[in-house]
Amino acid sequence: MKRNIVIAAVTAAALIGGGTATALATSGEDDPGTTSRQADVKGASSDDRDDDADGRGDDRDDDRADTDRAASVKVTAADALAAALKKAPGTAVSAELDDEDDGGDGERAAWEVDVLSGDGTWHSVRIDPASGKVLGSEKDDEDDTDEVRAVLKGTSVDAAEAARAAAGHGTVTGVELDEDGHYGDGEVAWEVETRSSGDDERDWRVDPRTGKVTADRSHDSRSDDDGSDDTGSDDD
Template sequence: MKRNIVIATLTAAALATGGTVAAFAAGDDEPTTTQRQTDTSAHEAADHDDDSADDQDDDASEDRTALPDGSLTAAEAIAAALKHTPGTALSVDLDDDGADAWKVSVVKGDGTEYDVRIAPDSGKVLGAQRDTGDDNDADDRAELAAVKGAKTDAREAALAAAHQGTVTEVGLDDDNGAVFWTADTVKDGKHSEWTVALDSGKVTQDRDDD
């Protein structure tokens, strides 16, 4: 009975002042209105923190081209691949656009081509698989001939492009018969594309790069 009187008194006081009140009685097991609001706010804040952490994890997984400190550079990956499989390196890139392995394409003296995978953390050769594709057309042969007579090889092209950022890929391209190296770099989260001259090693930003 006293409890009802206390609640009624508090309610009347709140209505008279235009405010609200959270009624409770000593010894009640039920949480008060204020407690329920606090608990809800705490859960919402925790959910928000979890969502933010998930977003950060997603961002990190999407940008897998950012190599951890101490990882092998593109030039070092090429050197490791050629030590294992001597020949002419035609390209190097992060396998599947990630940091799982460097993949170096090497053409041996007999014309056979191999994809050599290098661990980016240790430089260990993970495997060398022969490329049995039949796409060795006239353009491919012309590019190979140009590279064999060039002053700048794939490793030197990677070193030259490294002044522009972390090199994630080096390959060959041609424009109206002129063959040159291409290189992709990342710096401060920005990706850029470059061309590297076979004769001089001069680095120029790709005019088609946005």
């Protein structure tokens, strides 16, 4: 209504003056388009906040699920490695507590152990974390056999010993050989992942020659917050 009154007044003035009048009419009313855009922006921001909250909730749920899974494990990483080597003799290079299809509608935890046999064949062996029984085994094709063998020649601490060395920091949920070094220095190490009852997941590096355990700061940014020293600790 206001906009129509202003336009009518300008038109009358132009007719009376006998000339051409140019006017810029503004209204105190909000532009419907602007109001709609502002509402869209507010709605998007609210959706983003909801998505962030949902994401944090999902992360917390995942952490609790991982902690519960680790707490239910009766077969340690070292025991799982030993069981896998009985099934597929060779050198164990990694072990990870993972989920597998239970054949029904869900999943169950299982140790997944990678073994490099003497003839260069890779084996992936699944171990039941409750009983230590072999759930299955299959051959894998890997193209880094020579590199891994070269690295293993210079080690005196195996995967099981590395897992036991880091076990004092929590339940070991994974161990693997890092032949390249995450610090860019090419330093070989066993990488061990642990989880504590406080949903705290930590990563450790175990020297393959001495068995010394240090905090892996290339993965764990939280290590600065819990009072751990920079050099880690020895557990043996």
